[in-house]
Amino acid sequence: MKNIATKCVQAGYKPKNGEPRVAPIVQSTTFYYETPEEMGDLFDLKKPGYFYTRLGNPTLGFLEEKMAALEGGVGAMATASGMSATLLAILNLAESGDNFLSMSTLYGGTYNLFNVTLRKLGVNCRFFGEDATETEIEALIDDKTRLIFLESLANPAMIVADFQKIKKIAQKHNIVVMVDNTLPTPIICRPFEHGANVIVHASTKYLDGHATSVGGIIIDDGKFPYLGNPRYPRFNEPDSSYHGMVFARDVGPAAFITRARGIGMRDFGAQMAPMNAWLTNLGIETLHLRIARHSANALSVARALKENPAIEWVKYAGLPSDKYYDRVQKYFDGGMASGMVTFGIKGGRDAAMKFQKALRLFAIVTHIADSRSCVLHPASTTHRQLSASDLQAAGVADNLIRLSVGIEGESDILEDVLNALKVSQE
Numbered sequence: 001m002k003n004i005a006t007k008c009v010q011a012g013y014k015p016k017n018g019e020p021r022v023a024p025i026v027q028s029t030t031f032y033y034e035t036p037e038e039m040g041d042l043f044d045l046k047k048p049g050y051f052y053t054r055l056g057n058p059t060l061g062f063l064e065e066k067m068a069a070l071e072g073g074v075g076a077m078a079t080a081s082g083m084s085a086t087l088l089a090i091l092n093l094a095e096s097g098d099n100f101l102s103m104s105t106l107y108g109g110t111y112n113l114f115n116v117t118l119r120k121l122g123v124n125c126r127f128f129g130e131d132a133t134e135t136e137i138e139a140l141i142d143d144k145t146r147l148i149f150l151e152s153l154a155n156p157a158m159i160v161a162d163f164q165k166i167k168k169i170a171q172k173h174n175i176v177v178m179v180d181n182t183l184p185t186p187i188i189c190r191p192f193e194h195g196a197n198v199i200v201h202a203s204t205k206y207l208d209g210h211a212t213s214v215g216g217i218i219i220d221d222g223k224f225p226y227l228g229n230p231r232y233p234r235f236n237e238p239d240s241s242y243h244g245m246v247f248a249r250d251v252g253p254a255a256f257i258t259r260a261r262g263i264g265m266r267d268f269g270a271q272m273a274p275m276n277a278w279l280t281n282l283g284i285e286t287l288h289l290r291i292a293r294h295s296a297n298a299l300s301v302a303r304a305l306k307e308n309p310a311i312e313w314v315k316y317a318g319l320p321s322d323k324y325y326d327r328v329q330k331y332f333d334g335g336m337a338s339g340m341v342t343f344g345i346k347g348g349r350d351a352a353m354k355f356q357k358a359l360r361l362f363a364i365v366t367h368i369a370d371s372r373s374c375v376l377h378p379a380s381t382t383h384r385q386l387s388a389s390d391l392q393a394a395g396v397a398d399n400l401i402r403l404s405v406g407i408e409g410e411s412d413i414l415e416d417v418l419n420a421l422k423v424s425q426e
């Protein structure tokens with residue numbers, strides 16, 4: 001199974017003789033064993049198997065296997081949300097007194113987690129800007145730096161990551177690179193091929209793809225050298241809460257994801273529900289078809305916007321005139337750049353309001369990346385509490401409109417956008 005389309009459809013669940021063709025929903029908290037010894041071996045991680053859904057469940061397992069195959073990793077762990085995937089992945093490497101580096105252009109929820117909540121726990125994020133040089137980034141690294149975080153396609157800044165620059169720095173300092181690959185999905189970009197060691201996803205978005213299930217997933221590339229690496233003492237010291245296990249030595253290549261489950265999920269308990277795992281797995285069966293259509297429709301919208309007199313600017317990395325077009329050629333498959341487009345409307349907030357009210361197909365929702373087209377004006381919704389100067393600092397202009405272009409017919413989508421733009425200027 002080499003082709004990514006085949007993996008979307010077939011990876012993960014494999015029925016045995018007489019079993020259901022479609023992955024079953026195992027809606028059970030617990031699992032039965034005939035002897036106490038068998039149960040004990042599972043707790044000791046001596047044998048693979050399920051015993052309690054917080055630590056693993058077959059329906060989650062099918063999804064995890066499929067995502068590990070799609071990203072090219074050694075293992076994966078499904079979580080309750082995209083936020084909990086990022087939280088558990090970071091806390092697997094960093095604890096109070098440690099720090100990590102992150103690109104500052106991030107999803108709003110992630111920015112808050114890094115800038116406020118993790119700081120309160122003593123884990124300090126050091127931000128760097130998109131155009132920071134290697135020297136500037138390296139100056140932020142010390143011996144307590146545990147990872148470098150970035151989004152492969154930043155939401156909503158629409159910046160394509162400079163993977164090569166980060167890989168060079170990370171290899172020099174032997175640091176884990178963690179990438180949020182939510183917007184491109186493995187159909188467009190596979191960060192492990194560009195130097196990432198850990199990938200996180202909000203499966204809530206394109207993976208589910210139908211706006212039914214909040215969820216997240218962490219994938220481990222299985223290649224990072226934790227063993228004997230002084231940056232990662234928690235992987236090299238006996239763990240007192242896991243009867244002295246030394247994860248890097250005793251587990252081997254899957255040390256990261258095994259520790260994330262054995263310690264992180266055990267203690268924080270942010271597991272995905274089996275029903276959500278089942279829906280997400282079903283969504284991924286058509287991921288390759290949907291992403292191609294989202295990307296094609298978004299490119300048409302971006303082209304039409306660029307020529308329209310009602311707009312000031314448009315950001316879509318798939319446009320040849322875009323600042324990040326070269327990186328799309330380098331890191332993204334088939335020139336695809338997802339269904340997200342942002343633009344600045346002429347006439348500021350008033351025009352933005354008129355534009356949204358005039359749309360018929362695009363719905364006003366706080367969501368992105370499902371099959372239906374939707375629109376959001378961050379300055380009056382998600383970023384509503386910010387002052388004019390804070391909005392500017394956050395890169396959210398008063399006239400910024402975010403479109404998540406769906407998989408409806410291209411002509412209907414274009415007609416809706418063009419008509420609403422016209423109304424916005426009346």
Ligand SMILES: *Cc1c(COP(=O)(O)O)cnc(C)c1O
Nearest residue numbers: 081082083107155182202204215
């Ligand atoms: C939505 C999103 C998240 C958070 O995911 P939730 O499932 O809402 O917790 C994280 N990163 C990116 C890029 C997102 O778009």
